Amino acid sequence: MRLIGMLDSPYVRRVGISLKAMALPFEHQPLSVFRDFDTFAAINPIVKAPTLVTDDGSVLLDSTLILEYLERLVPPERRLTPSDIHDHIRSQRVIGLALAASEKTVQIVYEFNLRPVEKQHQPWIDRVKGQLSSAYDLLEAEFADIGNWRFGSRPLQADITTAVAWRFTRDALPQFVSATDYPALAALSQRAEALCEFLTLPPD
């Protein structure tokens, strides 16, 4: 399998870390959706990161759909979603919040970095900032008073995606989220970033 995309994307990073956590072999091709547009387009004309090229040559996109496919390749003990239905609902909610936090961060970064200053629209920025804060407030509540990981003894997708989202926002918009305001998320990030799967796939 080939994972295409740079690790500064939280979507690419969560797929890469998940591949490692599931012990699935893969090759990483860190193409940029901006700087390597043409090379990327030759693999996936939509130019979305992550893109996964499967062993049979299929080209998959969207991290959630890619992870759904990967979950089917491994036995239950290596899957990253809880088997209990109540835990599964909770896990889907946490992942949804973390994906929303990632998306809102990307929107703010694109607004600041891709749009000329005179075309930036403050009401839109304020709306997205509010959504970003709400997502992290709810995630903080989800991770308060847990043991090491949200659903037991090993990190699952909810832990991975939340830790990846937190690191992404902290790196991209340090002025928007602080460890003081979100101590449970900061502690989760510290635990997760010390894992081999995270250390070998740092944001680039």
Ligand SMILES: N[C@@H](CCC(=O)N[C@@H](CS)C(=O)NCC(=O)O)C(=O)O
């Ligand atoms: N929902 C998608 C979001 C992926 C996404 O937006 N990736 C960004 C990079 S962080 C991208 O491809 N940007 C280029 C573009 O949208 O044209 C997923 O989970 O994979």
